[in-house]
Amino acid sequence: MGEKIPTLVLFLCIFSAAVTAEYVRPQPRETLDFPWDRKPSSYPQQVHISLAGEGHKCISWVTDGKSSPSYVEYGTSPGRYDSTAQGESTSYSYLFYSSGKIHHTVIGPLESNTVYFYRCGGEGPEFRLKTPPAEFPVAFAVAVDLCQTGWTKSTLDYIDQCNARPWMVTLGNHKMESIPLIKDGFQSYNARWKMPLEQSGLNLNLYYSSEVAGFHVIMLGSYTTMMTTQITILHQGEGDGMKQAMEPLLYASGVDMVFAGSVHAYERSKRVNTGQPDPCGAVHVSVGNGGNKRCKNPQPEWSVFREASFGHGELKLVNSTHAFxxxxxxxxxxxxxxxxxxxxxxxxxxxxxxxxxxLRKIFMAPWYWRYGILMPWPIQD
Structure with a gap:
């Protein structure tokens, strides 16, 4: 992790002036093609990292072989592994598709701000990761709706060494299987992306929270029907029901920035609450242009800055009170x-x-079900 990790945040206050970018969006690039390259059955593929509680990381990978082991060797020197961690594995099938063996292994405890080298399953290439610092400063890269285009590759090229940083993700509509009546939704997502749900005190992989260098990160996807109260800091996708349920909680909790995707453009709003300017409300940032291709819409009145460009955001936290x-x-x-x-x-x-x-009024008020979400009854000041 270290300088940049792809994840998102909460409590912040913005000072800025309205700007309209004079920018012409370029033509879409080609969709990337990844031809199948056969590997040995135990060769680790699709290797990625996620946070797994204080001082721990989860290493995930896929093998074609069903008997491949789920352990990770790691250490602080290249080629020298003085620690080994045993993990677990899973697989899934959907209609005529059967996945490979998907491995998840938690390693640690790890020292902060340190480079580690590791190998999955006893063979294959050596990988590296960098743990986050124990305190500020720390920086995050923010990318949403990456898709699989030439702009996707360009975005990730700019996020240097992104494969050595934890990928903290949330779900979206494209992660949901297209025939939900046959199988439960998000089957592939839940099998392949192991987020710190246990460390969050939750039993669902679709939303979670984690601690990074002194501040709390909360992630949630809006394309789920949960019979559970939820807290949103990052959400991906539209949803009037979620907005109605979550915005009062966000406002009362002092959340200052909400990052979202699905709209394939970059946009930063004024500080708002229930669609109206409010100096104590949240600034909403759409970062839905990591590489996907969509149309450009007119800039609304409440928008501070809008640009239909491909790219990524960076949030640098200098200390507990200031960020950029x-x-x-x-x-x-x-x-x-x-x-x-x-x-x-x-x-x-x-x-x-x-x-x-x-906030006390919200939790003391009656709650009711709507859109499959438990909502607080509207509060009258």
Whole structure:
């Protein structure tokens, strides 16, 4: 992890002026083709990392062989592995498709801000990872709706060494199987992406939280019907029901930034609550252009900055009260930082003191089911 990891955040306050980018979106690039390259049955493929609680990481990979072992050897020197961790494996089938053996192995405890080298299943190439620092500063890369185009590759090329950083992901509509009446949805997603649900005290892989260098990260996808109260900081996709249920909680909890995808463009809103400007509300940032191709819509009045560019965002947390957000488009000859803002935590404002009373009113109010979500009854000030 270290300088950049793809995940998202909460509590922040923005100072900025309205800007309209004079920008013409380039033509779509080709869809990438990945021809099948046969590997030995125990060769690790699709290797990726995720957070797994304090001082631990989960290493995930796939093998064609069903008898391949699920252990990881690791250490702080190349080619020297002084620790071994045993994991678990799973597989799934869907209609006429059967997956390979999907391995998940948690390694640790690991030292903070340290490079580790590891090997999966006793063979194959050596990989490396870097653990996050124990305290600020820390930086995050933010990419959504990557798809599988030439712009996707360009985005990931700019996020240097992204394969050595944890990928903290949330679900979207494209992760849901197209025939949900035959099988439960998100079967592939749940099998392949192991998020820290146990460490979050949850029994579902579709939303979770984690601690990174002194602040709390909460992730949720909106394309699920849960019979459970949920907290949203990052969501991917539309959903009037989720907005109605979650926005009062976000507002009362002092959340300052909400990152979302699905809309394939970059956009940063004013600080708003229930669609109206509010100095104590959240700034909404759409980062849905990691590489997918879609149309460009007119800029609405509440938008501070909008640009239909491909790229990724970076959130650099300097300390517990200050951070810096920037948007980097990748469809120029060189990466361009087209939007940026300095951020100050709401901890220093009077908003949080006012919201404590509002938060108590939410939890004391009646709740009811709508859109498959448990919602608080509308609060009257």
């Amino acid at each position: 957000w920037s948007w980097h488009r990748n469809d120029d000859d060189e990466p361009v930082r087209s939007d940026q803002l300095r951020i100050t935590s709401l901890e220093s404002s009077g908003c949080l003191a006012e919201k404590k009373h509002y």
